[in-house]
Amino acid sequence: MDTIHEPGKEEIISAAERIRPYIHRTPVLTCSAIDEIAGARIFFKCENLQKAGAFKSRGAVNAVFSYDPYDIKQGVATHSSGNHAAALARAAQLKHIPAYIVMPENSSKVKVAAVKTYGGRITFCLPTLEAREEKLNEVLSETNAFEIHPYNNYAVIAGQATAALELIEDYTDLDVIIAPVGGGGLLSGTALASHYFSPLTHVIGAEPSGADDAYQSFYQKKLIPSFNPDTIADGLRTSLGSLTFPIIRQLVSDILTVNDQATIEAMKLVWERMKIIIEPSSAVALAIVLKHKHRFEGQRIGIIISGGNVDLMHLPWL
């Protein structure tokens, strides 16, 4: 196996130190009722309790705080309909620079409000990837802002890796860590953290079957983008990136998929039994453990709960 050089072990350690003042060290929760159902011992790393409600705060803060202040003095920019948008706006606010966020015009009100809370400057566009990229290019050339991609960025990946690093610091003997996979920032960071700091722990990606580009790419050994993704897990509709896929291909043990019905059931189970609010994207990992009970039976499993940003007026089981 080739050595992965970027981001390296030291970059992840630096990221953890750099972001520490600006993020929560989130708790790791357990639930005996869910352990009993799963027949395993599960350690939930609760990034839903993270600043801005998702692990995305780690990568965004690490990126904004690791770049040369001169390079980003005109601000930072991204296109995102989701948690990266709010996380980047918050990180920029901490650094007292503007954040320009291109959002599709059909973005949920809750997510638009979150970006505004942190002072993000929103430009709306048509809800297609093409329109988003075009509008972002306009914004970049108008503002001279620095683009910070939601996942295809090594500083972002190093930041996301710190969630698994903390989990590994708390529990040294996990058999496996499962993280959801959309663009692959969290999964590649988790795989790197495990590779460097807990090499006996396997890392598995959890993906909705309605947006299984990572599964397809992993097994066909080439990058295959999502085509018309259809899943309730809104954070996982994006496709792997050119930087995240090679890390995942090399360091992840497997990608498993599950349908939305199982994801909604797992989500409700966590709400009911653990009393924490997790978004559908976060429930995919638990749904996979419950679907593959024999595979995970008796194991010590870390699950990264990626976020808790849900529209409380529209719950998927109502």
Place this chain on the structure above:
Amino acid sequence: MDTIHEPGKEEIISAAERIRPYIHRTPVLTCSAIDEIAGARIFFKCENLQKAGAFKSRGAVNAVFSYDPYDIKQGVATHSSGNHAAALARAAQLKHIPAYIVMPENSSKVKVAAVKTYGGRITFCLPTLEAREEKLNEVLSETNAFEIHPYNNYAVIAGQATAALELIEDYTDLDVIIAPVGGGGLLSGTALASHYFSPLTHVIGAEPSGADDAYQSFYQKKLIPSFNPDTIADGLRTSLGSLTFPIIRQLVSDILTVNDQATIEAMKLVWERMKIIIEPSSAVALAIVLKHKHRFEGQRIGIIISGGNVDLMHLPWL
């Protein structure tokens, strides 16, 4: 001021040691967004993340594990429509003795299911206090079980005190701790813990205006039971007890009330911003802080989040 002798300081320390193997040391969470709204620094002691979803597990375990095994070998019993029922069933299961629970026939399905999960033996009765007490007496004489009252019991009070004890261990310099008040087990325990372990911290009771017997009793200096309580905070409809009232009268600084609309708004705010599920009874304390902003401005406030048992099919804002 007379010295309160029961439960004493040592009894609370013993309770903490006794229950430690059977309960979670719950996290204390903070939320900068809510702090900003409140103009204060709030430390949420998250008993919604406790075993069986509420602080009631503390008192129930302490009672069941502190009595002479001979006295309770026929089992324990109580009447309760709520969290004490599940907590007592769980505590009895840990001790391998039966738990007989008298529940009003209109109890929520969720709460009935929780009691059954822990092997509780349920007898249904008419939904009046008289019917509940009559049925419980029948059950007690049939089974020779030992009654463990939800709050009017010193072992239960000492158990509930351990939530505030842990909060005080984590944060030594709180100006005030606010706990919801129904029967007064949590509030009297909180007041005792503060009195013994953080005597400069004030303790305030939070009560719904539609069930303000504690407020009335506190200011009229005599026990005045609830009459037709009307509040969404289902855990707080009960009246103070003969054991809890004297402690509250002596050691609590104030009782404040708030209407259900403000409670529902505070509940939704916590769900949205903190990503944790709290029940209406738990939201009363935050609602009071937001209602009395000037009174609490700039203070370091502990809030005991009492529980998270909510019917997810019926949310109060939908």
